[in-house]
Amino acid sequence: MSLDKSVVNVSFLEVKVWRGKDDGELVSYQVPGRENQTVLDVVSEIQRSHEPSLAYRYACRVGVCGSCAMTVNGMPKWTCRTHVKKVMDDGVLTIEPLRNLPRIKDLVCDLSPFIDTWQQAGAPFCGTKTRHEAPANIDPESKARKAADAGLQCINCAVCYSACDVVSWNKDYIGPAGLNRAWTLVNDARHGERQSTFDKAFGSGGCGSCHSQGNCTRHCPIGLSPSESIAGLKKSALFGLPKV
Amino acid sequence: MHPLRNHKSYLASMGHRLSGIALTLFLPFHFLLLGSALEGASELNSLLAYSQLPLVKVAEWGLVMLLGLHLLFGVRVLFLEFTDWPTFVGREADRRQGHLVRVVVPSVICVLVLGFLFLIQAW
Numbered sequence A: 001m002s003l004d005k006s007v008v009n010v011s012f013l014e015v016k017v018w019r020g021k022d023d024g025e026l027v028s029y030q031v032p033g034r035e036n037q038t039v040l041d042v043v044s045e046i047q048r049s050h051e052p053s054l055a056y057r058y059a060c061r062v063g064v065c066g067s068c069a070m071t072v073n074g075m076p077k078w079t080c081r082t083h084v085k086k087v088m089d090d091g092v093l094t095i096e097p098l099r100n101l102p103r104i105k106d107l108v109c110d111l112s113p114f115i116d117t118w119q120q121a122g123a124p125f126c127g128t129k130t131r132h133e134a135p136a137n138i139d140p141e142s143k144a145r146k147a148a149d150a151g152l153q154c155i156n157c158a159v160c161y162s163a164c165d166v167v168s169w170n171k172d173y174i175g176p177a178g179l180n181r182a183w184t185l186v187n188d189a190r191h192g193e194r195q196s197t198f199d200k201a202f203g204s205g206g207c208g209s210c211h212s213q214g215n216c217t218r219h220c221p222i223g224l225s226p227s228e229s230i231a232g233l234k235k236s237a238l239f240g241l242p243k244v
Numbered sequence B: 001m002h003p004l005r006n007h008k009s010y011l012a013s014m015g016h017r018l019s020g021i022a023l024t025l026f027l028p029f030h031f032l033l034l035g036s037a038l039e040g041a042s043e044l045n046s047l048l049a050y051s052q053l054p055l056v057k058v059a060e061w062g063l064v065m066l067l068g069l070h071l072l073f074g075v076r077v078l079f080l081e082f083t084d085w086p087t088f089v090g091r092e093a094d095r096r097q098g099h100l101v102r103v104v105v106p107s108v109i110c111v112l113v114l115g116f117l118f119l120i121q122a123w
Helices: A039-049 A112-120 A143-151 A159-163 A165-169 A176-186 A194-202 A215-219 A226-239 B008-039 B041-052 B054-082 B091-101 B104-122
Strands: A012-019 A025-032 A069-072 A075-078 A092-096 A103-105
Touching (some): A039 A092, A075 A215, A159 A176, A176 A215, A215 A226, A226 B054
Parallel strands (some): A012 A092
Antiparallel strands (some): A069 A075
């Protein structure tokens, strides 16, 4: 689809957007370039001005919810926090759904397999105290608590899962986010199933499948380090669970 | 190269795996040669005569290079998995990993030097 550029005094971006499901294709659009413009702004403009049936997800628009994650020029990113100028490749912007997840339509993919990995990693928190008991006394400066705190901010955006090549090779692999969650629980003194969580995280498809490529840490939009969490799980396999 | 794979940590990881696979393919022939010693000196000497062929020398040089690469990339993994990462959160840990993957360039240089010395000695 093209516009008559002579009638508007603005530069245009060449934007290729994935349309359809697995057998879909990249469709080109021309979108006015602006001084401050995120990739999500571009997708919204295409949906409002060119293609009303374009399917995509977003909610907060400010990097809190993580629902607008897409593949931008080959890299998984939060589109609301990605400036167009920083990711343009030879004047072209290619936007696709996240990798390693089943596609539903256009830029929307099914996150169920990703959410399932959290269960696979033994992620549900199991408290040991009732509401009638005093809260656990946790030293915030302890090594275990710091290790747990380091991974707690994950908001399940699936960017690391999409970036990981091992996930694309091995569908049984839990992936960085699930293992990161398991590591936070293994270091949590209040969690009643620490050994069980570790056993699942170290079992089939667990931390032993990680190849230390580091894509998860490189791409986490909030700077978490699942690589470090996975390394901690591997170390625990030899030296036992961390002291809490 | 795909942008997801164009970084040192990924290259080190793949270098470790691919050199391991190549060693798995190559080492049986190496052990076959050594095993011939069990059948007597003449058997071993007749096979060692092949080691004077330039192609065999280059192949043995390749074996030394692969062993060196596999060793040094293995050391990288041991560092990643057995040393305590700083208790900083997020990006700081990322920088730490960045420091660790700098082992890649020195590793490749070490292996090239080692391979060069081997080649001089072999010829």
